[in-house]
Amino acid sequence: MKPSIAVLLLAIAIVMIAPRPCDAQDVREFVHRIYFEGIPYQEVLRFDPATAVPVLLQMLADPKEEDYWTNIVVTLGMLGDAKAVDPLIDFLTRDELPQLLSHAKYIAKSSVVMSLGYIVNKSHNEKALEFLLASADPDVWTRRNVKWVSPYHRTEQERNRQLSTMSIIGLGLTGNPKAAEFLRGLRQSSTIRTQIPGIEPVIREALSANETIASKGLAGYYAGKSNPTERTPPKGRPSKRPPRTTP
Numbered sequence: 001m002k003p004s005i006a007v008l009l010l011a012i013a014i015v016m017i018a019p020r021p022c023d024a025q026d027v028r029e030f031v032h033r034i035y036f037e038g039i040p041y042q043e044v045l046r047f048d049p050a051t052a053v054p055v056l057l058q059m060l061a062d063p064k065e066e067d068y069w070t071n072i073v074v075t076l077g078m079l080g081d082a083k084a085v086d087p088l089i090d091f092l093t094r095d096e097l098p099q100l101l102s103h104a105k106y107i108a109k110s111s112v113v114m115s116l117g118y119i120v121n122k123s124h125n126e127k128a129l130e131f132l133l134a135s136a137d138p139d140v141w142t143r144r145n146v147k148w149v150s151p152y153h154r155t156e157q158e159r160n161r162q163l164s165t166m167s168i169i170g171l172g173l174t175g176n177p178k179a180a181e182f183l184r185g186l187r188q189s190s191t192i193r194t195q196i197p198g199i200e201p202v203i204r205e206a207l208s209a210n211e212t213i214a215s216k217g218l219a220g221y222y223a224g225k226s227n228p229t230e231r232t233p234p235k236g237r238p239s240k241r242p243p244r245t246t247p
Helices: 024-031 049-060 063-079 082-093 103-110 112-123 126-135 139-143 156-174 177-187 190-195 200-223
Strands: none
Touching: 024 049, 024 063, 049 063, 049 082, 063 082, 063 103, 063 112, 082 103, 082 112, 082 126, 103 112, 103 156, 112 126, 112 156, 126 139, 126 156, 126 177, 139 156, 156 177, 156 200, 177 200
16 A cells, blocks of 8 residues: 555644633543544644643543544644653553554554654654654664554554554654655665555655645645645544555
């Protein structure tokens, strides 16, 4: 499969709106909704991160919220608060029992690298950026001793390739010059083409997105997308199907 940024991006619109006062119940109700066209970025920006992030991190640590973990991960990324970086990385890499993940847990974990891209764009967090840069190498997931098993990949190698592909797309979302330089080098690399067959179009799209976001911002990038369905993120409560990676 050849993942497309258009399908995997975690926002459908970018509208800068000042944060509004909110309480814990507002945040919980927001991430408990089902978003058939993806979580609306403009609505996320209405929340004050100082209030919303602690609530979301508490929910991310609660197994009873598993069905909503994807919404929580995506919302944390959109908020762009660097306080979410360590908890998100821990959520992605931690051991799981049973090791074979549920659909909901897999979608949430694999969405983390996308969310880190949004956080880098907004907070310029160096740890998140370095994590994404390293994550483009499929072998790094083995070195990190990630033991959980994807429900949609037959082998650890296939899982690692998918996580690295998602990380490359996350680098595109950063709009960061260091990420852009890395992507240019990756585009010339024969090693990555051997590790992840068919990755070239993804790298090109990621670099194009990075450059557009760097010059026009996320708002300008999304304004250039004529079809709103091209910007659909993972659904609020995913169906029992593998994640879509092609248009």
